[in-house]
Amino acid sequence: MMNVLSAYREGRLTIYLHGELDHHEVRESMAAIDRLLDTYLPRDCVLDLTDLRFMDSSGIALILRLYRRMKERSGRAWIENARQQPLRVIDASGIERLVRVTAGEEARP
Amino acid sequence: MRGKTDCSNYIKLEFPSKSANEHFARSAVAAFAAQLDPTMDELGDVKTAVSEAVTNAIVHAYPEEMGLVFLRARIIHGDTLELTIKDRGRGIPDVKQAMEPLYSTGGEDRSGMGFTIMESFMDKLQVRSRPGKGTTVTMKRQIRRRR
Numbered sequence: 001m002m003n004v005l006s007a008y009r010e011g012r013l014t015i016y017l018h019g020e021l022d023h024h025e026v027r028e029s030m031a032a033i034d035r036l037l038d039t040y041l042p043r044d045c046v047l048d049l050t051d052l053r054f055m056d057s058s059g060i061a062l063i064l065r066l067y068r069r070m071k072e073r074s075g076r077a078w079i080e081n082a083r084q085q086p087l088r089v090i091d092a093s094g095i096e097r098l099v100r101v102t103a104g105e106e107a108r109p
Numbered sequence: 110m111r112g113k114t115d116c117s118n119y120i121k122l123e124f125p126s127k128s129a130n131e132h133f134a135r136s137a138v139a140a141f142a143a144q145l146d147p148t149m150d151e152l153g154d155v156k157t158a159v160s161e162a163v164t165n166a167i168v169h170a171y172p173e174e175m176g177l178v179f180l181r182a183r184i185i186h187g188d189t190l191e192l193t194i195k196d197r198g199r200g201i202p203d204v205k206q207a208m209e210p211l212y213s214t215g216g217e218d219r220s221g222m223g224f225t226i227m228e229s230f231m232d233k234l235q236v237r238s239r240p241g242k243g244t245t246v247t248m249k250r251q252i253r254r255r256r
Contacts, residue, residue, distance in 0.1 A: 023164040024128035026218050054135075054153075056160040061220035085153035092229045093222050 004032040013042035026058035050081040119183040145252040154230035161223040162194040170198025200240040
């Protein structure tokens with residue numbers, strides 16, 4: 001099960017992903033994020049992964065889509081509080097070259 | 110390598126190519142692998158690799174129809190988890206190309222990173238495919254004994 005929650009303040013939209021993100025869930029999560037971006041038109045978008053327990057390469061597709069959509073409108077996007085497992089997938093994908101990523105406390109050495 | 114592999118335990122699963130089964134497949138393998146006392150990182154890597162292989166079968170082997178996915182997990186040589194994910198789907202015409210990073214025939218919800226992740230998270234990855242017959246992915250990961 002995936003949940004997409006959000007908070008908006010002064011041009012910054014924070015999107016919280018809760019649960020496990022895989023191919024089964026990704027389409028709906030992407031649609032939810034699209035709706036949020038269309039509603040708030042944020043300048044900055046933070047993807048907060050504190051409560052994302054698992055993601056596979058579907059998560060990479062979601063992050064790339066968010067990055068592209070923010071870039072289209074000259075906005076910025078980055079990732080905060082990634083846990084260890086999502087962090088390893090992010091590392092293997094090489095997307096930190098495009099998107100800044102910070103690890104959650106549990107995943108810090 | 111032919112002949113008998115020293116296998117001390119195994120599970121076999123068979124399920125239809127419904128995406129709702131991706132979660133089940135990786136959780137079942139994680140529960141089976143627990144007897145090797147893996148670290149959280151090792152368990153996460155194995156779950157991710159299973160998720161990628163099963164998703165490939167669901168998305169690419171059976172793009173239009175439902176089909177069966179066969180998953181076998183074995184413990185070999187006492188400390189190695191071997192996973193086999195097999196389908197009888199349409200097969201991959203060019204395995205080498207399919208395994209290149211970012212190569213994808215999927216839609217916008219696919220990243221083309223599936224094989225790259227399987228390769229970097231497992232010690233060994235072998236993909237055999239015959240167009241029209243199906244694909245078999247075999248992966249191995251040694252689970253190191255902790256002191």
